[in-house]
Amino acid sequence: MTDRHYRMPVTINNEDDNHPSNPSAGPTMTDLIAQRVSRRTALKGLLASAALGAIGVGTGALRPAQAAMGLSFTEIPHAFDENLHIPAGYTANPFLRWGEPIIAGAPDFDAATRDAAAQAQQFGYNCDFVHFVPLPEGSNASDHGLLVVNHEYTDAHMIFAGFADGKAALAATTAEMAAYEQAGHGLSVVEVKKEATGWTLVKDSKLNRRITLATEFELVGPVAGHDRVKTSADASGTKVFGTMNNCAGGWTPWGTILSAEENTHQYFGGDPSSTAEAANAKRMGIKGEPSYAWGKFDDRFDVSKEPNEPNRFGWIIEVDPYDPASKPVKHTALGRFKHEAATTVINSDGRLVVYTGDDERFEYIYKFVSTGTFDAAKGRANSALLDDGTLFVAKLDAEGKVTWMPLVHGEGELTEANGFKSQADVLIEARRASDLLKATKMDRPEDIETSDKTGKVYVVLTKNDKRKADQVDAANTRAENKWGHIVEMVPPMVDGKADHAATSFTWSAFIQAGNPADTAQGAAYGGAVTDAGWFANPDNVAFDANGRLWISTDGFPDHGVHDGLWVTETEGEGRAITRHFLGCPRGAELCGPAFTPDGKTLFVAVQHPGDEDGSNFANPTTRWPDFKDGVPPRPTVVAITKDDGGDIGA
Numbered sequence: 038m039t040d041r042h043y044r045m046p047v048t049i050n051n052e053d054d055n056h057p058s059n060p061s062a063g064p065t066m067t068d069l070i071a072q073r074v075s076r077r078t079a080l081k082g083l084l085a086s087a088a089l090g091a092i093g094v095g096t097g098a099l100r101p102a103q104a105a106m107g108l109s110f111t112e113i114p115h116a117f118d119e120n121l122h123i124p125a126g127y128t129a130n131p132f133l134r135w136g137e138p139i140i141a142g143a144p145d146f147d148a149a150t151r152d153a154a155a156q157a158q159q160f161g162y163n164c165d166f167v168h169f170v171p172l173p174e175g176s177n178a179s180d181h182g183l184l185v186v187n188h189e190y191t192d193a194h195m196i197f198a199g200f201a202d203g204k205a206a207l208a209a210t211t212a213e214m215a216a217y218e219q220a221g222h223g224l225s226v227v228e229v230k231k232e233a234t235g236w237t238l239v240k241d242s243k244l245n246r247r248i249t250l251a252t253e254f255e256l257v258g259p260v261a262g263h264d265r266v267k268t269s270a271d272a273s274g275t276k277v278f279g280t281m282n283n284c285a286g287g288w289t290p291w292g293t294i295l296s297a298e299e300n301t302h303q304y305f306g307g308d309p310s311s312t313a314e315a316a317n318a319k320r321m322g323i324k325g326e327p328s329y330a331w332g333k334f335d336d337r338f339d340v341s342k343e344p345n346e347p348n349r350f351g352w353i354i355e356v357d358p359y360d361p362a363s364k365p366v367k368h369t370a371l372g373r374f375k376h377e378a379a380t381t382v383i384n385s386d387g388r389l390v391v392y393t394g395d396d397e398r399f400e401y402i403y404k405f406v407s408t409g410t411f412d413a414a415k416g417r418a419n420s421a422l423l424d425d426g427t428l429f430v431a432k433l434d435a436e437g438k439v440t441w442m443p444l445v446h447g448e449g450e451l452t453e454a455n456g457f458k459s460q461a462d463v464l465i466e467a468r469r470a471s472d473l474l475k476a477t478k479m480d481r482p483e484d485i486e487t488s489d490k491t492g493k494v495y496v497v498l499t500k501n502d503k504r505k506a507d508q509v510d511a512a513n514t515r516a517e518n519k520w521g522h523i524v525e526m527v528p529p530m531v532d533g534k535a536d537h538a539a540t541s542f543t544w545s546a547f548i549q550a551g552n553p554a555d556t557a558q559g560a561a562y563g564g565a566v567t568d569a570g571w572f573a574n575p576d577n578v579a580f581d582a583n584g585r586l587w588i589s590t591d592g593f594p595d596h597g598v599h600d601g602l603w604v605t606e607t608e609g610e611g612r613a614i615t616r617h618f619l620g621c622p623r624g625a626e627l628c629g630p631a632f633t634p635d636g637k638t639l640f641v642a643v644q645h646p647g648d649e650d651g652s653n654f655a656n657p658t659t660r661w662p663d664f665k666d667g668v669p670p671r672p673t674v675v676a677i678t679k680d681d682g683g684d685i686g687a
Contacts, residue, residue: 057503058322059399059468059478107583108604108686112616114569115598119659121643122601122620126680129619130235131643131662133184133674135162139227141241148668151197153216157249161188162196162221163672164642166286166577167629168294172228172244174359175292179633180231183244183358184640185294186674187283188225191218192645194653195669210330218329219250222281224296226358231638236676246361250279253364256349258424260369263461265314266348268337277349277367284396285484285577285628287379290389290411291419294356297376298367299396301350306332307341314344320468321374322397323347348465353379353393355420368423371405372444372467378484383411385534389422392494394482395468398501401476402431402485403467404441406538428467429540430476439526439542442474450474480504480518483591484577488607490584492535494526495547495607497575499591519595520551520558520573523588525607548605548613550575552596563605563613570615572603577628582636584608585686588615589627589641594649600626602641604686618686619677622661622670624649629674636684639677646670 110124123129136146136159143158166187171178193200197214200206228242239245254277260266267274284299302322309318309325318324323340332339337346351373357363371379377396384390387410395401407426411419429441445451446460450473457463463470480501487494500521525547528535550573551560560571574592581587586607593600602619606612621627621643628642647657647670654669662673679685 057397057399058320059397059472107585107606108611108616110616110618110686112567112569113618113620115617116620117594117597117599117623119622119661121622121661121675122599123677124618127685128235128678128680130676130678131673132236132676133160133164133186133227133229133238134662135160135164135221135671135673137238138240139225139238139245140247141243141245143240146671149198151214151217153213153220156217156220157247157251159247160186160225160227161223161247161249162191163189163644164674165189165284165628165644166296167631167640167642167674168286168288169229169631169633169638169640170288170292170294170358171634177634179635179637182229182633184225184227184229184674185356185358186225186227186642187286187296188221188223189284189299189644190282191221192648193218195645195648195657196221196654198654200654207327207330210333212334215329215331215334219279219281219331220247221249222283223247223249223252223279224283224294224356226356226361235678236638244359244361246358248280248356248365250281252279254278254280254354255364255366256352256369257366258369258371258464259459260348260373260461260464263459263465265345265461265465268343268345268349270337280354280365280367281350283354284376285378287381287391289355289381289419290383290413291415291417292357292359293417293420294358295379295381295391296354296356297379297393298351298354299375299377301347301375303328304331304350305338305340305347306330307339309340309344312340312344314340314348317466317469318344318347320466321347321351348373351375353391353423355423357417366420369461369464370424370426370428372403372428372464374400374403374467377482378486380485380487382487382537384538385531385536386538387411388538389419389426390537391423392485392487394479394485394496396481396483396499398481398503399478400468400482401471402479402482402496403471404429404431404537428464430467430471430474432475433477433524433544437543437545439544441540441542442476443540444470444474480521483575486578486580486586487537488580488584488586491608492528492530492537493607494528494537494542495578495586496524496526497578497588498522498524499574499576520549520560521575521592522549523547523575523578547607548575548615562615563611566615567617569617570603572601572615572617574600576626577630579630579632581632581684581686582634583684583687587618587630587639589630591626594623599623602627602630622646622659624652624658624670625661632685637678637682639685641675641677643673643675645672 140158226246228239286296306327336342352367374395389407391405407422480498549561551558553560576591599620603615625646652658
């Protein structure tokens, strides 16, 4: 997710949507770090070595950045210009751009034309989550496969010539423009090959697919068929058209892709206060002040007319990339909120565990644990595991313990007396259910990834600049946290394997992002980092085959430099010491990242290049990647390879 989500495509609700919608009085992450540090050390500053040990960052005295063993690339400096930057000895190939035809017979991209029917056959707009699946299925191929890419949202002022930002934009939006925006959302599945000249897409592949707001989905799980998801167009409550605001995602052991529906609130107009879903809408941030004008042309985006339609979005979806004729589904057992990530783990006992966050200030961390166990022989039928299980929300205490609390109807506060008549109500209002359980309010939980080597879980918290000083104590300097941090959770071990289904973990702070040269920021790494090695606003993360953690950022330009990609070890001498690998063109954030199985190609998504104040279609601050007059900047997937053919980073 990006803060620029709230400028897309207009700014009328920029500040409102940045205000948290969580009214509960539960503790915040900053409160807990403060309490934990104050109990263990007399803290004079987060950069003191004693404090680093106390909150679990690093292992002692500061160490030089060269201690990051196995990382041989020359670190690039911070910058802020129109180009993409990578280390010497690497090649970046921006080969999959917004508007590239991917369906057989689709027209080429035309910088001057915006045709919705064409966009529905072309690579969509702002690319976010990226995953590579090998071809043929079941192989470990790293030179031929499918890329599955989310298209999170559209930026009208960067797409349409002469399109102003602000309230006037909604009035200026036409039915044709709205249709184009809808076609730019969703996902793309694209066959790709590594040729002698680099990666290229197979434009006429029968496996290529676009999923948009017009694609039919099946709603499955405990909420399917419930009255609160029935609409005028779907009396069954099981058929939903489309997906939107797809942010980070994940993949399953049976070969399918999971995608997270995040900021779905911003698409709905009308007056929610006059409906039976008023309180639910408010908790999800639906205020009748949309960023898109779709409700003018389609009643389902007007909550005054279709108050249940928002309940059909905000789920984890599943797509089979190998079967373009398959119907995607929305899994309701994983709860409804502003999902970010869907990271799966086969637990030591065979059950499936899925980690996901709720990407808003003061929201929560969740995991889902299936009732049944994974059976490789069942193939795609394992998808049913996602429809029967328990959703948990996390409470982190000051002693370093994580308690996973079940969101189960009839237990504790989740009763009819509190407005939950069934498990479907609990899942539709997972946020409110978590409020009642007093889960820990986090600083924008984004990506969550697990290490295959250690079993540890890494939770990325982008920032929370809305926290007030009276929410922290003197031992914590992270009020108005503009920099973000990463939390490391450790499941208990059972017979030498991590038990991800356990209800009790431990936690510690892995990295407190920010510039260590400014002690007021309270930055904390595992050792000394270079002037380019520090970062802010972590977002998406990925592990490579060597167990190193790659960290992309969202919001770093607020600190005067570009967003990009950093890498660190999670164990040993290089633990939590970050090095700078990639810098985005100005206005862009970096998404993905994703590796081929052999670790020799890194795919990244450069989202919303040029999207910054004063930049627009006609006069963008960069024209990356085409750099042609009249051609706007284009969100693009980039393939990065090492010139000597070696592993990325090595």
